[in-house]
Amino acid sequence: MNFAYTPSTICAVATAPGRGGVGVVRISGRGLLPLAHAISNGKTPKPRYATYTDFYDADGSAIDNGLLLYFPGPNSFTGEDVIELQGHGGPVVLKMLLQRCVALGARLAEPGEFTKRAFLNDKLDLAQAESVADLIDAASESAAKSALKSLKGAFSGEIHKLVDELITLRMLVEATLDFPEEDIDFLQKADAVGRLHRLRDQLVKVQTTAKQGALLREGMHVVLIGQPNVGKSSLMNALAGDDIAIVTDIAGTTRDTVREEIVIDGVPVHIIDTAGLRDTDDVVEKIGIERTWQAIERADVALLLVDSRDGIVPEVQTILGQLPERLPRVHVFNKADLSGDKVGRSEEDGHPVVRLSARTHDGVDALKALLLEMIGYSGDSEGVFLARERHLDAIARAEAHLTQAAHDWQQVEIFAEELRMTQNALSEITGRFTPDDLLGVIFSRFCIGK
Structure with missing residues (x-):
């Protein structure tokens, strides 16, 4: 035929x-x-x-x-x-x-070409199209449910509401440009500033929900660091609930980074067990220590493990002094079952402290709860839609333009331009003003056949 x-x-x-x-x-x-x-x-x-x-x-x-x-x-x-x-x-x-x-x-x-065609043919907007890949890649039930909300248009709906309010406000502002002698009085009578503040409040609520969604999608990266034989591998096994890392009494057993993904209250947590930080002549162990520092640079939180019987010795102080200043850290005093310390959370010298026993798992739940607090996760995924880093960036730019608009509202031309930039930033999320090269990057990360 x-x-x-x-x-x-x-x-x-x-x-x-x-x-x-x-x-x-x-x-x-x-x-x-x-x-x-x-x-x-x-x-x-x-x-x-x-x-x-x-x-x-x-x-x-x-x-x-x-x-x-x-x-x-x-x-x-x-x-x-x-x-x-x-x-x-x-x-x-x-x-x-x-x-x-x-x-x-x-x-x-090509990868993602079916979904790209759905977007180009107005079957999905860009946020919904991205949620297709997020639903496939979901690492937890909470992430999957949130991805489905985005696919069904929950995230897009919130963005559309904001854009509609922006358009109404922009219409008021643009109307004044034809009558410059009356512009300020007209805007005051139309409650333009009040509308602007209410719009910003709505945007902040969407931003908060989007941040929770981004945590469900991206998770957090936690690196375990400390001297050899303080229990890093044991803690990793306790957090993972399985024997992932080899545990022995021999210092330097872990010579390379060991990675595992667990889920805490719906949030994916990428745990990296590292080689013990110490001076060594062992070539292989040196490579592991170098990789440890590379993992530290990419981490969201560092867990500095200390043997609770020894406390923070000078060698540990040296490690602390080498950590990046921007990296949040938790001092974890392990082996409480041997030292007799009371397990639980506290704070010392401005840093959170958790005393626990990786061997008996006492105090491990307190550490898990602390990690979620440190990344700002509320623990309630109901109503949360999945979001990506580019979404958060677009919302942050929109919020900055709205703030500038509130500051310059009496300069009508500037006011109008800031509102336009706000709308453009938000419209990037759904794909209204998204550059073609960004579309290529987004869809190329999909699997073939989707």
């Missing part, structure tokens, strides 16, 4: 790599019924119904059998015609199906 396709027809395996019971090949483009006919040997699929069929190669031999689903555009995920071939999940079979689709005029999709 001969037919022509537009160059925009794309195809990809939409299921995870490897073997599985079911494998899905997804196709998107315009006028895909001829492809459906060719691959099913003349069958015409009913829109949005599953058609059981063999999938045929060019020579008429069957490649596989399964279900063919046809979603005519614009009522599809991408807004174009979409076909899904649901067959058996073997890598060879899926590769053969892909080759057949390419032979029929499709091309292999």
Whole structure:
């Protein structure tokens, strides 16, 4: 069967790599019924119904059998015609199906290209499109639920409300530019400043929720540091609830960074157990110590472990003096079961202190609670939508422009410009004014077939 396709027809395996019971090949483009006919040997699929069929190669031999689903555009995920071939999940079979689709005029999709088309065809805004990848990558139930809220438009809805209020305020301000002799009185009568302050209050609430969502998405990076044999690996195992790191009484057992991800109250926590910091002639241990300092530079919080029987000895003071000033740290006095110290939280010399026993796990819950407090997590993910760093940046810029607008409201031209910049910053979140190069970066991080 001969037919022509537009160059925009794309195809990809939409299921995870490897073997599985079911494998899905997804196709998107315009006028895909001829492809459906060719691959099913003349069958015409009913829109949005599953058609059981063999999938045929060019020579008429069957490649596989399964279900063919046809979603005519614009009522599809991408807004174009979409076909899904649901067959058996073997890598060879899926590769053969892909080759057949390419032979029929499709091309292999780029990472994230299906979702990008959904965005470009106004099926999703940019925040919703990003939440597709976030839902796939969610590291906890809370993150998954929040990602779904964003996908359903919760985050976008809040941004749209702010933009609508901005547009109303901008209309008032722009109207005064035609009558400069009356502009200030007009703005005062229209309560422009009051509107501005209420708008800023709404923005701050969205910013707070977005920060909580960013924590659920990104998590926090915690690095365990200290001298050898103070219990870093034992604490990592206690936090993880499993024997991740090797524990011995031999100093220098951990010679490289060991990473583990746990979840505390819905927040992903990336824990890095490091080589003990000390002077050594061991070449391998030196490399581990160098990597320790690299991990420290990237961390959100440092847990400095100390043997509670020894306290903060001069060698520990040296480590403290070398830590970056911007890095929050917690002094963790371990081995309370041996020293007899009372477990729990306190504060000494302006730094939070936790006394615990990594071996018995006494006091570990207090440390977990402290870590969440240090990153500002409220512990309530209800109503939280997932957010990214670029969202927080856009909101921060919008807040800065609103603050400047409040300061310069009597200079109408400046006032109007600050409001315009505020709207542009917020519109970057949903993609109204997002540069094409940023779109390329965002969608290139998606998996192929999504």
